[in-house]
Amino acid sequence: MSKYVLPMSIVGTAVGCAVLVKDHVTRGPCPSKASITGKTVVITGANTGIGKATAQELAKRGGRIILGCRDLVKCEAAAREIRGKTLNTQVYARQLDLASLQSIRHFAQTINQEEQRVDILINNAGVMRCPAGKTEDGFDIQFGVNHLGHFLLTNLLLRKLQDSAPSRVINVSSLAHIVGQIDFEDLNWDRKRFDTKQAYCQSKLANVLFTRELAMRLDGTGVTVNCVHPGVASTELGRHTGLHQSSFSSNVLSPFFSLLVKGPELGAQPSVYLAVAEELEGVTGRYYDVLTEKEPAPQALDPDTARRLWDASIRLLGLETDPKQTTRGPVPSPSSPGSGVKVD
Numbered sequence: 370m371s372k373y374v375l376p377m378s379i380v381g382t383a384v385g386c387a388v389l390v391k392d393h394v395t396r397g398p399c400p401s402k403a404s405i406t407g408k409t410v411v412i413t414g415a416n417t418g419i420g421k422a423t424a425q426e427l428a429k430r431g432g433r434i435i436l437g438c439r440d441l442v443k444c445e446a447a448a449r450e451i452r453g454k455t456l457n458t459q460v461y462a463r464q465l466d467l468a469s470l471q472s473i474r475h476f477a478q479t480i481n482q483e484e485q486r487v488d489i490l491i492n493n494a495g496v497m498r499c500p501a502g503k504t505e506d507g508f509d510i511q512f513g514v515n516h517l518g519h520f521l522l523t524n525l526l527l528r529k530l531q532d533s534a535p536s537r538v539i540n541v542s543s544l545a546h547i548v549g550q551i552d553f554e555d556l557n558w559d560r561k562r563f564d565t566k567q568a569y570c571q572s573k574l575a576n577v578l579f580t581r582e583l584a585m586r587l588d589g590t591g592v593t594v595n596c597v598h599p600g601v602a603s604t605e606l607g608r609h610t611g612l613h614q615s616s617f618s619s620n621v622l623s624p625f626f627s628l629l630v631k632g633p634e635l636g637a638q639p640s641v642y643l644a645v646a647e648e649l650e651g652v653t654g655r656y657y658d659v660l661t662e663k664e665p666a667p668q669a670l671d672p673d674t675a676r677r678l679w680d681a682s683i684r685l686l687g688l689e690t691d692p693k694q695t696t697r698g699p700v701p702s703p704s705s706p707g708s709g710v711k712v713d
Contacts, residue, residue, distance in 0.1 A: 396600070396659045399426075399638045401646040406431030409486050409533075410644065411526070413437045413465060413519065414494025416447040419541070419599055422637035423491060423644075428455040430645060435484070437465030437476055437494075467494055467518030468504040470686065477525035486533035487526055489644045492519035492540045495572075501563040508685070509557040511565075515572035520579055520682045527592070534591025535650060538583070539643045542576035542596045544658065547666040549574030551678055556685070575678060577656055577665050582675040584654030593653035597639045600631060600659045 410427050414420040415436035428434050428451050438444035444462040451460045463479060466472035480487065495515045504513035523538060530536045549570035555561050558568060580596040587594060639659050643649060656665040668674065683689070 396661070397638070398635070399642040399645070400660070401642060401648075403645040403647050404431050405488070405645055407433075408488035409433040409435065409484055410489040410491065411435045411437060411480060411487055412491045412493055413467065413522070416440065416443040416462075418633050419636040419640065420491075420493040421447050421451070422633040423493060423640045424460070425451045425455060426634075426637055426641045427489075427644060428452075428457040428460050431457065432489070433459040434461065435480065436460070436462050438462065439464070439466045439468075439494075465494075465522075466505075467514045467522070468510065470506050470518075470521060473518055473521050474525065477522055480526060481529055484529065487529045488533050488536045490523060490526060490530060490536075490538045491640055491644060492523065492538070492576075493640065494519075495541065498565045498569050500565065501558070503557075507557070509568055511568045511572045512556055512558075512575065515569075516575035516579065517682060517686060519576075521686050521688075523583065524688065527587075530592050531587075531590050536592050537644060537649075538592065538594040539640055540576045540580050540594070540596040541640060542580070542598055542656070543569075543573040544598045545570045546573040546577050546598075546669060549666075550668065551575065551578070551674060553677060553681060556681065574666070574669055577669040578671075578675040578678050579682075580656070581654050581669070581672075582679045585672075585675075587653070593649075593651065595643050595649070595653060595655045595657065597643055597657040598659065599636050599639045 405427060408431075410424075410432045412420055412424050412427075412434065415424045415434075416438040420436075424434050424436055424447070434451070434457070436444050436448055438447070441462060441464040444464070448460045448462040452458055463476055464472065465476040496511055499510060502510040504510055504518075506513070508517055519540065530538065549572075550567070551571060551574060552561075556571075558564075577596050580594050584594040639657060642660055643657065655662050656669070657663065664670070
């Protein structure tokens with residue numbers, strides 16, 4: 370029996386350390402108990418994972434919740450489940466494919482026409498380290514979905530957000546932004562060799578830069594814009610990371626990994642916090658690492674890069690800025706978007 374004491378001690382210590390690390394990285398639930406009764410919330414990518422958990426928590430707090438998802442069947446199933454669990458009948462499913470500019474415009478038009486207000490927009494949907502591919506409009510899939518899709522959606526809902534002020538925009542980014550670089554010569558990976566990790570990091574850096582630039586442009590309008598790294602959570606987002614693509618990773622690494630990461634419910638708490646916390650009223654342009662405000666990577670703090678990315682996004686999406694409405698952002702242009710645009 371004594372020969373098993375040391376191995377068991379090592380295993381016990383390792384498990385204990387893993388639990389302690391997990392407790393540290395999760396950092397607990399949202400500290401705010403604020404209700405959002407009477408407020409309308411739009412959440413992208415809300416039929417699974419962090420987005421679904423965020424929607425359920427905000428539904429519990431009395432909000433009118435609009436789920437925007439690519440798969441409408443799954444979206445409607447999620448909405449029914451949330452209504453059943455929260456007894457909040459105001460949870461609705463809407464089709465939204467962030468890889469299609471036409472779908473984004475249709476979704477935004479529906480929201481603008483049918484909803485009296487939009488108090489909270491949570492740009493939660495995303496793809497991570499997926500194979501090389503293009504969106505319907507020819508953009509790199511990660512840059513197109515994670516950045517350009519939300520950039521367009523947010524701008525199309527800006528007037529509704531301003532009319533509903535004080536209102537909030539929350540962009541879900543990632544700690545991965547710290548190693549991201551914006552390649553203005555080839556944003557869509559048309560010429561250089563595709564690197565899925567770098568493509569993802571570029572898109573997450575773009576989220577932070579977009580947050581800071583939009584916050585500056587909306588200063589004084591009553592609309593705040595913040596971004597958040599939600600922490601490492603076990604969701605479908607990681608399906609392309611390779612953790613389950615070999616017997617070793619599935620049988621050895623995956624169980625250990627599950628001890629260190631949090632579930633969707635805890636992963637949703639940072640977004641919930643930014644959406645409801647009364648002490649964050651008026652706070653804008655900030656980056657949060659889970660529940661704590663932190664300074665993002667140096668490249669995310671460069672105002673010239675943020676402004677240049679904004680201008681590049683406008684051109685790629687075929688938008689124009691209305692000079693008579695400087696605080697209301699760009700308005701749609703009839704011109705067609707293109708891919709592979711070299712940005713000066």
